[in-house]
Structure formats: C-alpha cells, structure tokens
Amino acid sequence: MQLDTYISDLLYRYDCVTVPDFGAFLTQRISAKVHETTNAFYPPKKVLSFNEQIQNNDGLLANYIAEVEKIPFESAIKKVAKHVKAIKGYLIQGETVSYDNIGDLMLNTEGNIVFEPSYSINYLTDAFGLSQFTSGDIKREVYKEEAEAIEEVAPIAITPERRRRKPYLQYAAVGLLMLTLGGFGASQYYNNQIETHNQMAQEAANEELDTKVQEATFVINNPLPAVTLTVEKQSGRFHVVAGAFRVKANSDKKVKQLQDRGYKARIIGMNRYGLHEVVYSSYETRTEAQQALRKIRREHNPDAWLLVKALQ
Known part of the structure; x- marks a missing residue:
C-alpha cells in the first residue's frame, strides 16, 4: 500500500494527518519572505513536521483510503495497522524509511523517531505556481543623473520661430513622402510578380518530384523478420x-x-x-x-x- 501517496494527498487539504498508533504529520503555514542579503524572494508555504505523541485514530486517513480503494472502512484500518507494524520493525533495525514528497523517518539513540522533511513540494495551494526568484539592485538615481547630463549637452526642441524661418523643410517633407509612396507601390508590384513566379516554379517542382517518386516505388517481397527484445524491469521498494x-x-x-x-x-x-x-x-x-x-x-x-x- 502506497501510504505516503495518501498522506501527501491529504496534506494539501488538512493541517494534520494522523497515522494511528504511529504519529501525526503536521503542517504550519509561513508567510512569504525576502532575504536581506541575497535579495531572494520566497513564496508562502507549508512547513512539515512530525509529532509522535499524536496517535489517536481520527478516521481521516482510513476513510480516505477506503474511498480511493473502494473497500470497507474496517479493512482500511487493518491495512494501515499492518503498514505501521512493518514500519516500526524497519526503524527498530536501524533502517531509514523514506516517504516521497514527505520526508525520512529514523530512530535516534534514545529510541525516538526523528523526522527530516522534504522540501521538494509546497503543500500550500494558495502558492501554486509561485517559485523562488532573486531580484537585482535597482539603480534609479544613476540613470536619472545620466539622462539629465544628456539633456544639458544636446537639448531637443523645435520652436515656432525655427519653423517659420525654414518653410522649405515642409516642401521637402512633402516631396519625400510622395517619393516614398511611389517607391512602395513599385516595390509592392515587383514583390507580387516574384511571388507569382515562385508559386509557379514550386508547382512545377512538386509535379516533377511526384513523377520521380512514382517511378521509384517498389515492393519488398522478402522482408526481414521482426525482432522482439525482452527488457527486464526492476521493481520493489x-x-x-x-x-x-x-x-x-x-x-x-x-x-x-x-x-x-x-x-x-x-x-x-x-x-x-x-x-x-x-x-x-x-x-x-x-x-x-x-x-x-x-x-x-x-x-x-x-x-x-x-x-x-x-x-x-
């Protein structure tokens, strides 16, 4: 039974998931924060912990297993109890029990369960899609000073006096506009001629290619036998x-x-x-x-x- 998968599913919706006669996985929400030195932004998240003292069966885990596996509630309780018994046996023998997306469980020298949470997943649904990022320093004052220096050296201004003194600039602008429109019309006509030529050439090339493919078509009377490879897939936990x-x-x-x-x-x-x-x-x-x-x-x-x- 994949007990870690069921626990992980419930941690998205509940702050406490109790495994009867073993302990409870708890979540605590922490707010988003900014690291003052690295300027790294961290989204809000749920921090995982484990409390060995909470072992009473609240029915949450067993009820979810019964619903998913379509089995009676009593059968789900027995499956959880069997799994807990096996886990305790592994821990007593000094082994580390790893739960995907949850963390690792082990016994310390005093015989108490030590929990190392996994940081690979964020169980806070409100923070879905948010990830850590680092922002660089913003140097507004430096850019402002550079812009002011450029304005002092080369001011850009067109006054009415300058426009009245140089009326020929208006005629030059009109003439340039007419030349541009005429050149655009000629260029458009030339491009249309090229497009028509390219389309005709492409159709001729496609017809020639189809003819050659039909001439080169052949049938293999004695195909090679199919080769079947058997690959052994490892399994087990x-x-x-x-x-x-x-x-x-x-x-x-x-x-x-x-x-x-x-x-x-x-x-x-x-x-x-x-x-x-x-x-x-x-x-x-x-x-x-x-x-x-x-x-x-x-x-x-x-x-x-x-x-x-x-x-x-």
Missing part, C-alpha cells in the same frame, strides 16, 4: 545502496562499473540532499534484500546499506 553522488556523471560511471561486475545496478533518483542514489539492485521483499546485502558486504562493499523507498 527494498534497495541495496552502493553510494550517492553530487555529479550525475560520477553516478553513471559507478553504475557502469557495477554492471560490468554482474550487478543489476541503476540510479533510482535524487535524495533530499540533491545526491544521485546508485543501487546494486532492488527487491520485492525485505528477506531477499537482506540476503543480497549480506553477500555484497562480504564480497564487494562493506559500507553498502539497505534503503526502504517506494518508487513511482
């Missing part, structure tokens, strides 16, 4: 992690090295720190993943670890 890299090229290089050694290596995406995660392989069950992890630690990489993450 249990992943044996080989490493995480900031540079994408380094991740591709690591995948190539592991594939040359016979592993079904691939990149499963980026984590909340912006690192590309490379895994040896993915498995459907936790038992298969742990067996593979023990073998990889013994034969190849003692620092390999197990990640529980549902991929979309």
Whole structure:
C-alpha cells in the first residue's frame, strides 16, 4: 500500500494527518519572505513536521483510503495497522524509511523517531505556481543623473520661430513622402510578380518530384523478420545502496562499473540532499534484500546499506 501517496494527498487539504498508533504529520503555514542579503524572494508555504505523541485514530486517513480503494472502512484500518507494524520493525533495525514528497523517518539513540522533511513540494495551494526568484539592485538615481547630463549637452526642441524661418523643410517633407509612396507601390508590384513566379516554379517542382517518386516505388517481397527484445524491469521498494553522488556523471560511471561486475545496478533518483542514489539492485521483499546485502558486504562493499523507498 502506497501510504505516503495518501498522506501527501491529504496534506494539501488538512493541517494534520494522523497515522494511528504511529504519529501525526503536521503542517504550519509561513508567510512569504525576502532575504536581506541575497535579495531572494520566497513564496508562502507549508512547513512539515512530525509529532509522535499524536496517535489517536481520527478516521481521516482510513476513510480516505477506503474511498480511493473502494473497500470497507474496517479493512482500511487493518491495512494501515499492518503498514505501521512493518514500519516500526524497519526503524527498530536501524533502517531509514523514506516517504516521497514527505520526508525520512529514523530512530535516534534514545529510541525516538526523528523526522527530516522534504522540501521538494509546497503543500500550500494558495502558492501554486509561485517559485523562488532573486531580484537585482535597482539603480534609479544613476540613470536619472545620466539622462539629465544628456539633456544639458544636446537639448531637443523645435520652436515656432525655427519653423517659420525654414518653410522649405515642409516642401521637402512633402516631396519625400510622395517619393516614398511611389517607391512602395513599385516595390509592392515587383514583390507580387516574384511571388507569382515562385508559386509557379514550386508547382512545377512538386509535379516533377511526384513523377520521380512514382517511378521509384517498389515492393519488398522478402522482408526481414521482426525482432522482439525482452527488457527486464526492476521493481520493489527494498534497495541495496552502493553510494550517492553530487555529479550525475560520477553516478553513471559507478553504475557502469557495477554492471560490468554482474550487478543489476541503476540510479533510482535524487535524495533530499540533491545526491544521485546508485543501487546494486532492488527487491520485492525485505528477506531477499537482506540476503543480497549480506553477500555484497562480504564480497564487494562493506559500507553498502539497505534503503526502504517506494518508487513511482
């Protein structure tokens, strides 16, 4: 069951989504802000947090699951309880549980749940379409001083006295206008002749091309057989992690090295720190993943670890 998807859907509409007998995911709205040093503008958003003390079943999550999956409410409660039991088992064994678009859950040394929220999505619907941007400094006074200096050196003004002293400029303007109109008419006629010529030439070329295509048409009597390729698609939410890299090229290089050694290596995406995660392989069950992890630690990489993450 994709519990993280249901929780994510509800966080858009509610400020508290409780997972019975486990804890509650809370959202708190913060206003838009401007960074004084970088001049960066940040839109309003909802900040995610987790409270382990809130565990009472308010029916919100189970009711939504029952509505989406078309199952009875009691069945939805049992599915949530089963999922919570599995999560607690992973946490006790020191594993990190990742929820897409929500965050990561882990246990600290005192046995309490620590939550690292994800910043990849904004659950505030009022801020839909808004993103962070940076504004440069506005230098109004500098441009104003430059404009004033240009006006002092080269003022632009046409007074009535100047127009009366030079009446021949009016006749020159009228003559220039007549020449422009005459030249435009001649140019338009010339362009129309060129367009007509080009259209006739294009039609002749199309007819010749159609004739050549018809002459060159042939039928293949013995076509080659179709080739069908079967590509194995990896699935599962249990992943044996080989490493995480900031540079994408380094991740591709690591995948190539592991594939040359016979592993079904691939990149499963980026984590909340912006690192590309490379895994040896993915498995459907936790038992298969742990067996593979023990073998990889013994034969190849003692620092390999197990990640529980549902991929979309």
